[in-house]
Ligand code: SF4
């Protein structure tokens with residue numbers, strides 16, 4: 001394939017390998033971020049309906065709508081990232097089951113279908129019992145839908161940084177963080193401060209565990225693999241993504257943890273909402289940095 | 301390679317390795333990347349949806365999104381020529397026969413004999429990835445085969461100035 005013709009010499013540069021560069025851009029960050037919210041709110045609704053059934057009784061439909069919206073953002077950006085988006089149907093007609101992309105696409109499609117069924121039960125049929133029964137299955141399905149991206153990242157054999165056990169934990173923590181943050185903001189007057197405070201605990205603990213995992217990777221990763229060390233150099237010292245990495249850690253994890261604690265001490269809902277907003281914004285940054293840095297390393 | 305002024309230029313083809321356990325084939329959601337009977341990892345461009353999963357999976361940077369077709373592409377060992385009992389174009393074109401191609405399962409083939417005669421000096425790239433590459437190197441040094449050994453923090457080197465239609469796939 002001809003890639004560049006230098007007019008001065010008429011020399012033709014032909015490449016037999018790709019150049020280093022960003023292959024999965026910010027569209028994929030939005031994909032992961034939106035999916036965390038889309039499945040996270042389902043986890044939280046399931047939890048709230050058990051722990052605070054009275055508070056959460058009117059959140060069935062709004063939560064379903066939020067999940068539908070964010071899962072569609074996730075699907076839309078997945079589609080936008082394809083270089084041949086009109087061939088998306090190939091996944092359903094020529095599925096290759098060893099690929100996490102295939103498994104994820106099928107599960108996400110089923111998930112969307114069930115979300116619409118939830119909306120039907122809550123908005124049209126107004127049948128809470130049926131909604132709650134189905135919600136249990138939707139919550140169970142939300143687990144692999146959340147996790148499949150970790151499977152996909154670990155199938156990226158070229159990107160040593162993304163290891164399955166860590167990424168699956170990070171995906172779950174991201175969903176719990178985003179889900180609790182969104183529910184704090186969505187809860188309005190229906191959720192009592194006590195219920196919101198409990199969501200704050202989920203938010204704070206998810207932030208803490210995710211932060212611990214990132215720090216563990218940052219400190220111990222290079223001791224195991226040379227390639228991980230080379231990738232992490234981009235977020236250390238004056239590395240290209242060092243500032244953004246720390247902005248993400250502070251905004252997604254450290255500040256929300258602090259604000260969750262302050263909101264409990266001062267019984268302040270506003271501070272809790274601030275923690276939720278920061279966590280949602282910071283999560284995007286954290287995910288983006290982790291997506292970008294392994295792509296900076298030349299493979300050839 | 302080397303340290304100035306004791307430097308020299310070397311050339312090493314770093315194409316697709318036609319891995320026996322190919323991460324690109326595994327991750328492809330639509331089997332656009334597939335094995336053919338002779339072991340070649342081939343690509344069906346009509347099937348490809350351009351998800352770039354294979355680009356993210358190949359540890360050798362051997363696959364890219366063709367900016368003209370918007371589908372993945374890579375060296376196929378000229379599978380279409382092999383099907384007509386011809387050698388890959390690079391084998392034919394190379395004036396010093398640096399590329400040796402053949403049937404590894406046949407102990408009398410040129411490639412099998414060549415590998416046998418260089419026992420101990422034959423390498424594959426990144427064996428730790430468990431991909432079982434089918435592309436072997438004789439006399440290839442660490443600097444040419446291991447990108448970390450020649451890694452430059454500021455980026456890649458030879459084709460830095462290419463600006464149009466770069467086969468990296470990102471529409472960012
Ligand atoms: S070298 Fe890369 S593109 Fe070629 S078969 Fe192996 S993983 Fe696939």
Ligand code: SF4
Pocket residue numbers: 324327328329330331332333343347348349350351352353354355371372
């Ligand atoms: S870009 Fe094409 S060949 Fe590569 S994994 Fe996606 S569908 Fe398969």
